[in-house]
Amino acid sequence: MSGYFLYHSIGMFPQKQERISEALGAFAASWGSIDDAQWGYALGKQAEFLEDWRALLNARPGSIAQVESVTAALYQVLRGLPESTVRGGKVLIAADCFPSLHFLLAELVARMGGTLVTVAPAPGEAWVSDARMVQHWDRDVRVAILTWVTSTSSHRSDVARLVAHGHEMGTICGVDVTQGIGILPYDVTQVGADFTIGSSLKWLCGVSGAAVIHSSEALMGRCLPELRGWFSQTNPFNWDLDAFAFAPDARKFGNGTPSVLPAIGSLPGLSFVRETGVAALSRDNAGKVAQLAEWVMGSALRLVSSPRAEQRGGGLMVELPETLEGAAVVETLKAQALYADVRGQILRLSPGIITTRESITRLTESLAGLLGQKTEV
Incomplete structure (x- = not known):
């Protein structure tokens, strides 16, 4: 997980x-x-x-x-x-x-x-x-x-x-x-x-x-x-x-x-x-969300969440281009043991304590691949 x-x-x-x-x-x-x-x-x-x-x-x-x-x-x-x-x-x-x-x-x-x-x-x-x-x-x-x-x-x-x-x-x-x-x-x-x-x-x-x-x-x-x-x-x-x-x-x-x-x-x-403490969980989450946000802002995806950390909760939402079907993206990620969901074209990503930095890298690489494949087509 x-x-x-x-x-x-x-x-x-x-x-x-x-x-x-x-x-x-x-x-x-x-x-x-x-x-x-x-x-x-x-x-x-x-x-x-x-x-x-x-x-x-x-x-x-x-x-x-x-x-x-x-x-x-x-x-x-x-x-x-x-x-x-x-x-x-x-x-x-x-x-x-x-x-x-x-x-x-x-x-x-x-x-x-x-x-x-x-x-x-x-x-x-x-x-x-x-x-x-x-x-x-x-x-x-x-x-x-x-x-x-x-x-x-x-x-x-x-x-x-x-x-x-x-x-x-x-x-x-x-x-x-x-x-x-x-x-x-x-x-x-x-x-x-x-x-x-x-x-x-x-x-x-x-x-x-x-x-x-x-x-x-x-x-x-x-x-x-x-x-x-x-x-x-x-x-x-x-x-x-x-x-x-x-x-x-x-x-x-x-x-x-x-x-x-x-x-x-x-x-x-x-x-x-x-037992863990909300402050510790918040710090862990903030670092992971910042890693995601940095990649999104350099990608072809549109950041739906605020770019300012103090105006965000624990998740990061991005808009998929119309060339990618939201449900299909979720299924592609799931096949790689990466679990997210969509609301229409909005991909919702909320990393928590069990989410690893390595999995964030895998997620961004997978999304980059999808964007690249669609661009080539």
Whole structure:
């Protein structure tokens, strides 16, 4: 797997298969035991998962809840806010957001009586710039969903600046950290967003179904989630049908019986990131991305990501010429044990800790060969 460039899709780390197998095997042993300790074990592991996320975000205790996906996280927050929050106002999002969030908002905002404003990149630009977002952001924007690092260009927004502007406009600000968390440092106390959503699947090397919501204290007090259940309470074993009460912390974002298995399956990846250190992983990645970027800028490929490292996440996206079919390029690379993907003509390359410098050289040589062959034809 030294030729793995897919961290924007699924993160990898040394001995991932063995460590996840060990974690799931321990769960199976507990869950299959003929005793009454199963839930104590499972919920204890979920608590470890939440603590790892809390530490990565530098968040206060009790401010993070597990959800199935970033889409579900956004739904929980928006449908938990008072109905007057969105009605008659705007919800703002960039066109290069994770598409699933836009799919949700396209219907949900209309049902809530608001208008969805989708900000497109400026002509000739590959991503929605911070300036472009501010240009469309007035006092009618009630909620804004910000993407820290995009999956299409690896553009990194100055989310602290955008959140500060949003608060001046009276906007509730949320940040999707999925494509940056684990490879870049992030501090919710510095960014100041009202809520943060993210997945464990990418640079955190986890599994699907292990997303989170982080909420500020102020937003926590305003949210009464529509989707609720016995695990939304301080005491899940309160079964008095007339005495339901939300937990005072992030547990209120829970609902029915929690899905603990994804949290347990993600713990090895989270542990690896914390043990190795985000700073060390970031340095390793930055050197590899710089090596790729240097070659791309001297090639016939167009760099889609920013040439400036401080404006990029952990990936590098390039545009293939029309003479090369994207899917065919991916298959050619795969035959050489080089793993990347495409979105249309955009080749996405995200090297991580298991990606070697030698494999980067092999990748660039392979791409140069493809470009040369097409040029000769």
